[in-house]
Amino acid sequence: MKQPIYRFLIELTNGRITSYLLQKFAQSKLSRFVIPSFSKTYKINEQEMEKELKEYQSLHDFFIRKLKTNARITHAAEEAVVSPVDAVIEDIGMIESTREIVVKGKTYSISEMLGSKEKADVYAGGEYMILYLSPSHYHRIHSPVTGTVLEQWTLGRKSYPVNRLGLKYGRDTLSKNYRTITEIQHEEGKIAVIKVGAMFVNSIETTHNGDMLEKGKEMAYFTFGSTVILLFEKDTFMLDQSIKAPFNIQAGKRIGDTVHRSGQV
Known part of the structure:
Protein backbone atom coordinates (compact mmCIF):
# COMPACT_ATOMS: atom_id res chain seq x y z
CA MET A 1 0.00 0.00 0.00
CA LYS A 2 2.80 2.43 0.87
CA GLN A 3 4.71 2.05 -2.38
CA PRO A 4 1.83 3.36 -4.56
CA ILE A 5 1.57 6.34 -2.20
CA TYR A 6 5.27 7.16 -2.55
CA ARG A 7 5.04 6.73 -6.31
CA PHE A 8 2.10 9.15 -6.34
CA LEU A 9 4.06 11.70 -4.31
CA ILE A 10 7.02 11.43 -6.66
CA GLU A 11 4.73 11.86 -9.67
CA LEU A 12 3.48 15.11 -8.08
CA THR A 13 6.90 16.57 -8.77
CA ASN A 14 5.82 16.88 -12.42
CA GLY A 15 4.06 20.10 -11.38
CA ARG A 16 5.92 23.28 -10.53
CA ILE A 17 3.92 24.13 -7.37
CA THR A 18 3.66 20.57 -6.05
CA SER A 19 7.34 20.07 -6.78
CA TYR A 20 8.21 23.13 -4.74
CA LEU A 21 6.01 22.03 -1.83
CA LEU A 22 7.40 18.50 -1.84
CA GLN A 23 10.93 19.79 -1.97
CA LYS A 24 10.26 22.03 1.03
CA PHE A 25 8.71 19.11 2.89
CA ALA A 26 11.66 16.82 2.10
CA GLN A 27 14.04 19.44 3.50
CA SER A 28 12.00 19.96 6.66
CA LYS A 29 12.63 18.24 9.99
CA LEU A 30 9.05 16.99 9.90
CA SER A 31 9.95 14.73 6.95
CA ARG A 32 12.31 12.68 9.09
CA PHE A 33 9.32 10.77 10.44
CA VAL A 34 8.66 9.17 7.03
CA ILE A 35 12.27 7.98 6.57
CA PRO A 36 11.79 4.54 8.21
CA SER A 37 8.73 3.87 6.08
CA PHE A 38 10.45 5.08 2.92
CA SER A 39 13.50 2.93 3.63
CA LYS A 40 11.36 -0.15 4.16
CA THR A 41 9.20 0.48 1.11
CA TYR A 42 12.17 0.84 -1.24
CA LYS A 43 14.24 -1.89 0.48
CA ILE A 44 17.19 0.40 1.24
CA ASN A 45 20.27 -1.45 2.46
CA GLU A 46 20.69 0.25 5.82
CA GLN A 47 23.78 -1.79 6.70
CA GLU A 48 25.92 0.09 4.17
CA MET A 49 24.81 3.60 5.12
CA GLU A 50 27.30 5.96 6.75
CA LYS A 51 24.85 6.83 9.55
CA GLU A 52 22.04 5.19 11.47
CA LEU A 53 18.55 5.78 10.13
CA LYS A 54 17.59 7.91 13.15
CA GLU A 55 20.53 10.29 12.54
CA TYR A 56 19.13 11.71 9.28
CA GLN A 57 17.43 15.03 10.03
CA SER A 58 15.23 15.13 6.91
CA LEU A 59 14.14 13.06 3.94
CA HIS A 60 16.45 15.18 1.80
CA ASP A 61 19.42 14.23 3.96
CA PHE A 62 18.44 10.60 3.59
CA PHE A 63 18.18 10.87 -0.22
CA ILE A 64 21.73 12.21 -0.49
CA ARG A 65 23.15 9.79 2.09
CA LYS A 66 26.76 8.70 1.93
CA LEU A 67 27.89 5.12 2.38
CA LYS A 68 30.41 3.53 4.71
CA THR A 69 34.04 3.44 3.59
CA ASN A 70 34.58 0.51 1.21
CA ALA A 71 30.85 -0.07 0.70
CA ARG A 72 31.69 0.42 -2.99
CA ILE A 73 35.00 -0.92 -4.31
CA THR A 74 36.33 0.71 -7.48
CA HIS A 75 37.76 -1.69 -10.09
CA ALA A 76 41.50 -1.23 -9.85
CA ALA A 77 42.64 -2.00 -13.41
CA GLU A 78 44.09 1.14 -14.98
CA GLU A 79 42.19 0.67 -18.25
CA ALA A 80 38.84 -0.09 -16.55
CA VAL A 81 35.96 2.36 -16.92
CA VAL A 82 33.56 2.09 -13.99
CA SER A 83 29.93 2.88 -13.38
CA PRO A 84 29.57 6.35 -11.87
CA VAL A 85 26.39 5.39 -9.98
CA ASP A 86 24.21 2.68 -8.51
CA ALA A 87 21.65 2.31 -11.28
CA VAL A 88 19.94 0.25 -13.94
CA ILE A 89 21.73 0.43 -17.27
CA GLU A 90 18.68 1.07 -19.45
CA ASP A 91 20.35 1.31 -22.84
CA ILE A 92 23.70 1.02 -24.61
CA GLY A 93 24.45 1.78 -28.24
CA MET A 94 26.30 3.63 -30.94
CA ILE A 95 26.17 7.36 -31.56
CA GLU A 96 25.28 7.81 -35.22
CA SER A 97 27.42 9.88 -37.55
CA THR A 98 24.41 12.23 -37.62
CA ARG A 99 25.10 12.87 -33.89
CA GLU A 100 21.92 11.06 -32.84
CA ILE A 101 21.04 8.14 -30.59
CA VAL A 102 17.91 5.97 -30.55
CA VAL A 103 16.56 5.10 -27.09
CA LYS A 104 13.34 3.10 -26.60
CA GLY A 105 12.42 3.84 -30.20
CA LYS A 106 12.90 7.60 -29.82
CA THR A 107 15.64 9.59 -31.54
CA TYR A 108 17.64 12.08 -29.48
CA SER A 109 20.00 14.74 -30.77
CA ILE A 110 23.44 14.72 -29.13
CA SER A 111 23.92 18.26 -30.46
CA GLU A 112 20.86 19.38 -28.49
CA MET A 113 21.86 17.31 -25.46
CA LEU A 114 25.31 18.94 -25.31
CA GLY A 115 24.20 22.35 -26.52
CA SER A 116 26.21 22.58 -29.74
CA LYS A 117 27.10 20.72 -32.93
CA GLU A 118 30.80 21.27 -32.24
CA LYS A 119 30.57 19.47 -28.89
CA ALA A 120 28.57 16.63 -30.45
CA ASP A 121 31.09 16.17 -33.30
CA VAL A 122 33.59 14.84 -30.74
CA TYR A 123 31.32 11.87 -29.94
CA ALA A 124 29.92 11.04 -33.40
CA GLY A 125 30.59 7.35 -34.09
CA GLY A 126 31.28 6.66 -30.42
CA GLU A 127 29.15 4.86 -27.83
CA TYR A 128 26.60 5.90 -25.24
CA MET A 129 25.26 4.38 -22.03
CA ILE A 130 22.15 5.43 -20.10
CA LEU A 131 21.99 4.72 -16.35
CA TYR A 132 18.69 5.27 -14.52
CA LEU A 133 18.55 5.93 -10.77
CA SER A 134 15.27 5.17 -9.01
CA PRO A 135 14.32 6.60 -5.59
CA SER A 136 15.70 3.39 -4.05
CA HIS A 137 19.24 3.99 -5.32
CA TYR A 138 22.25 5.61 -3.68
CA HIS A 139 22.30 9.07 -5.28
CA ARG A 140 25.94 10.10 -5.26
CA ILE A 141 27.88 10.24 -8.53
CA GLU A 151 34.65 21.95 -19.19
CA GLN A 152 31.44 21.82 -17.16
CA TRP A 153 28.18 23.49 -18.15
CA THR A 154 24.44 23.44 -17.42
CA LEU A 155 21.52 23.44 -19.87
CA GLY A 156 17.72 23.25 -19.69
CA ARG A 157 15.21 24.52 -17.15
CA LYS A 158 12.37 22.04 -16.69
CA SER A 159 12.56 18.32 -15.98
CA TYR A 160 10.20 15.48 -16.78
CA PRO A 161 10.28 11.80 -15.74
CA VAL A 162 13.32 9.85 -16.96
CA ASN A 163 12.20 6.35 -15.93
CA ARG A 164 11.37 3.65 -18.50
CA LEU A 165 7.94 5.12 -19.29
CA GLY A 166 9.35 8.63 -19.39
CA LEU A 167 11.95 7.56 -21.95
CA LYS A 168 9.34 5.78 -24.05
CA TYR A 169 6.53 8.35 -23.96
CA GLY A 170 8.19 11.59 -22.85
CA ARG A 171 9.13 14.40 -25.16
CA ASP A 172 12.90 14.56 -25.67
CA THR A 173 13.53 14.17 -21.93
CA LEU A 174 17.20 13.25 -22.30
CA SER A 175 18.07 16.19 -24.53
CA LYS A 176 15.77 18.87 -23.05
CA ASN A 177 15.66 18.22 -19.29
CA TYR A 178 17.73 20.31 -16.89
CA ARG A 179 21.21 18.80 -17.05
CA THR A 180 24.81 19.38 -16.05
CA ILE A 181 27.53 18.12 -18.37
CA THR A 182 31.07 17.37 -17.30
CA GLU A 183 33.56 16.66 -20.09
CA ILE A 184 36.59 14.66 -18.97
CA GLN A 185 39.88 14.12 -20.79
CA HIS A 186 41.48 10.78 -19.90
CA GLU A 187 44.59 9.12 -21.32
CA GLU A 188 42.81 7.64 -24.34
CA GLY A 189 40.19 10.25 -25.19
CA LYS A 190 37.14 12.10 -23.89
CA ILE A 191 34.06 11.15 -21.90
CA ALA A 192 30.99 13.34 -21.38
CA VAL A 193 29.17 12.65 -18.10
CA ILE A 194 25.66 14.09 -18.46
CA LYS A 195 23.70 14.32 -15.23
CA VAL A 196 20.01 14.71 -16.10
CA GLY A 197 17.49 16.17 -13.64
CA ALA A 198 14.13 14.49 -13.15
CA MET A 199 10.59 15.74 -12.54
CA PHE A 200 11.26 19.43 -11.84
CA VAL A 201 13.57 18.53 -8.95
CA ASN A 202 16.56 20.19 -10.58
CA SER A 203 19.06 19.41 -7.86
CA ILE A 204 22.43 18.35 -9.25
CA GLU A 205 25.16 19.41 -6.87
CA THR A 206 28.83 19.31 -7.86
CA THR A 207 31.12 18.17 -5.04
CA HIS A 208 34.58 17.72 -6.61
CA ASN A 209 37.26 20.35 -6.12
CA GLY A 210 39.58 21.48 -8.90
CA ASP A 211 39.97 20.07 -12.39
CA MET A 212 41.38 16.64 -11.55
CA LEU A 213 39.09 13.64 -11.11
CA GLU A 214 40.13 10.28 -9.74
CA LYS A 215 38.29 7.16 -10.85
CA GLY A 216 35.72 6.14 -8.26
CA LYS A 217 35.88 9.40 -6.29
CA GLU A 218 32.72 11.42 -5.75
CA MET A 219 32.02 14.25 -8.19
CA ALA A 220 28.35 15.18 -7.61
CA TYR A 221 24.98 14.04 -6.26
CA PHE A 222 21.30 14.02 -7.19
CA THR A 223 18.17 14.68 -5.15
CA PHE A 224 15.45 12.09 -5.97
CA GLY A 225 15.84 9.68 -8.88
CA SER A 226 17.43 10.71 -12.14
CA THR A 227 19.69 9.60 -15.00
CA VAL A 228 23.35 9.70 -16.00
CA ILE A 229 24.33 9.48 -19.66
CA LEU A 230 27.89 8.58 -20.63
CA LEU A 231 29.18 9.52 -24.09
CA PHE A 232 32.45 8.00 -25.28
CA GLU A 233 34.62 9.34 -28.06
CA LYS A 234 34.88 7.04 -31.09
CA ASP A 235 37.27 4.08 -30.76
CA THR A 236 38.15 4.85 -27.13
CA PHE A 237 35.86 2.45 -25.24
CA MET A 238 35.15 -1.28 -25.29
CA LEU A 239 32.03 -2.42 -23.45
CA ASP A 240 32.16 -5.38 -21.06
CA GLN A 241 30.31 -7.97 -23.16
CA SER A 242 28.59 -9.45 -20.11
CA ILE A 243 26.49 -6.28 -19.80
CA LYS A 244 23.13 -6.46 -21.56
CA ALA A 245 20.50 -3.79 -20.89
CA PRO A 246 18.59 -3.67 -18.62
CA PHE A 247 21.41 -4.40 -16.18
CA ASN A 248 21.69 -3.59 -12.48
CA ILE A 249 25.04 -2.16 -11.48
CA GLN A 250 26.75 -0.43 -8.57
CA ALA A 251 29.14 2.52 -8.56
CA GLY A 252 32.74 1.40 -9.06
CA LYS A 253 31.91 -1.77 -10.99
CA ARG A 254 33.64 -2.18 -14.36
CA ILE A 255 31.49 -1.39 -17.41
CA GLY A 256 34.31 -1.71 -19.95
CA ASP A 257 37.81 -0.60 -20.81
CA THR A 258 39.46 2.38 -22.45
CA VAL A 259 41.01 1.60 -25.83
CA HIS A 260 44.24 3.04 -27.19
CA ARG A 261 43.52 4.41 -30.66
CA SER A 262 46.04 3.38 -33.32
CA GLY A 263 48.11 6.32 -34.46
CA GLN A 264 47.39 8.28 -31.29
CA VAL A 265 50.46 9.91 -29.81
Missing part, protein backbone atom coordinates in the same frame (compact mmCIF):
# COMPACT_ATOMS: atom_id res chain seq x y z
CA HIS A 142 31.49 9.12 -8.94
CA SER A 143 33.98 9.65 -11.74
CA PRO A 144 34.08 6.77 -14.26
CA VAL A 145 37.75 7.44 -15.10
CA THR A 146 40.80 9.30 -13.89
CA GLY A 147 41.26 12.48 -15.88
CA THR A 148 40.99 16.23 -16.21
CA VAL A 149 37.78 18.25 -16.36
CA LEU A 150 37.91 20.10 -19.68
